[in-house]
Amino acid sequence: MSSAINETPGKNASEGREEQLCRLVHHLIRKNDNEKARLARELHDELGSNLTAVNLDVASVEDKLKSVDPALAVRLRRALESLRTVVGLSRRMIEDLRPSALDNMDLAEALRGHCEDLAERTGLECATDLPDDLGTLHRDSSIALFTVAQQSLGNAAAHGKPSQLTLSLKADASGTRMRITDNGSGLPDNPFDRLSGHGLLEARERISMVGGTFEIRRGENGVGTTVDVFVPSA
Ligand SMILES: Nc1ncnc2c1ncn2[C@@H]1O[C@H](COP(=O)(O)OP(=O)(O)OP(=O)(O)O)[C@@H](O)[C@H]1O
Numbered sequence: 001m002s003s004a005i006n007e008t009p010g011k012n013a014s015e016g017r018e019e020q021l022c023r024l025v026h027h028l029i030r031k032n033d034n035e036k037a038r039l040a041r042e043l044h045d046e047l048g049s050n051l052t053a054v055n056l057d058v059a060s061v062e063d064k065l066k067s068v069d070p071a072l073a074v075r076l077r078r079a080l081e082s083l084r085t086v087v088g089l090s091r092r093m094i095e096d097l098r099p100s101a102l103d104n105m106d107l108a109e110a111l112r113g114h115c116e117d118l119a120e121r122t123g124l125e126c127a128t129d130l131p132d133d134l135g136t137l138h139r140d141s142s143i144a145l146f147t148v149a150q151q152s153l154g155n156a157a158a159h160g161k162p163s164q165l166t167l168s169l170k171a172d173a174s175g176t177r178m179r180i181t182d183n184g185s186g187l188p189d190n191p192f193d194r195l196s197g198h199g200l201l202e203a204r205e206r207i208s209m210v211g212g213t214f215e216i217r218r219g220e221n222g223v224g225t226t227v228d229v230f231v232p233s234a
C-alpha cells in the first residue's frame with residue numbers, strides 16, 4: 001500500500017503544489033542564469049583571449065610575408081578575415097549569454113544602448129525616456145529589468161509588426177517602474193496560455209523573483225501592447 005505525500009486533493013494541497021512549482025521555476029531560472037554566466041566567462045577568458053593572441057600573431061606574420069611571398073600573404077589575409085569573423089561571433093555569443101552591458105554601465109545606459117542596437121537592426125523607431133539618476137538598484141533587479149526589456153521589445157518586434165516602440169523608466173522612493181509600448185497588432189487572447197512560447201511566463205517569474213509585478217495588456221485606445229513592470233526599492 002503506497003502512502004503518497006501531498007496527493008490528497010484539497011485547498012491546502014493544491015496551494016502547496018503551486019508554491020513548490022513556483023520555487024522550482026525560480027530555482028531553474030537562477031541555475032540557468034548561473035550556467036550561462038559561467039559559459040560566458042569561459043568563452044571570454046579562454047576562447048576570447050586565445051583568439052585575440054592568434055589574431056595578433058597571424059597579423060604580424062602576414063605583414064612580414066607581404067614582401068617575401070605575396071601569394072602566401074593573400075592566403076594568410078583570408079585566414080585572418082575568417083578569424084576576425086570568429087572573434088565577432090564569439091563576442092555575440094557572449095553578449096547573448098549574459099547582459100554584459102550591465103557589467104560596465106548602469107541600467108539606463110545599457111537600456112539606451114539596447115534600444116539603439118534594436119532600432120539599427122530592425123529599422124523600427126525605439127524612443128527612450130530614461131532618467132539620469134536611477135538611484136541605487138539591486139543588481140538582481142537591474143538584471144531582471146534589463147532581461148524583461150529585451151524580451152518585451154523582442155516580442156513587440158517579432159509579433160506585433162509595429163512601426164514604433166517606446167521604453168521608459170522612472171524611479172521614486174518606492175521603486176522603479178518600466179513601461180514598454182508598441183503600436184503593433186496587439187495581443188492575442190490569453191497570451192500567457194500559449195503553448196508555443198514561454199517568454200511572458202519567464203518575464204513574470206523573473207520580476208516576481210525580485211518582489212515586483214509584471215503586467216501586459218492592450219495599449220491605450222486598443223492600439224498595440226503595453227508592458228508595465230514595477231520593482232520595489234531594496
Ligand atoms: N508586443 C506584442 N505584440 C503582439 N503579440 C505579442 C506581443 N508580446 C507577446 N505577444 C503574443 O504573446 C505570445 C506569447 O509571448 P511569449 O513571449 O510568451 O512567447 P513567444 O514570443 O511566442 O516565444 P518565446 O518563448 O520565444 O518568447 C506570442 O506568441 C505573441 O502571440
Ligand SMILES: [Mg+2]
Pocket residue numbers: 151154155197198199200
Ligand atoms: Mg517571446
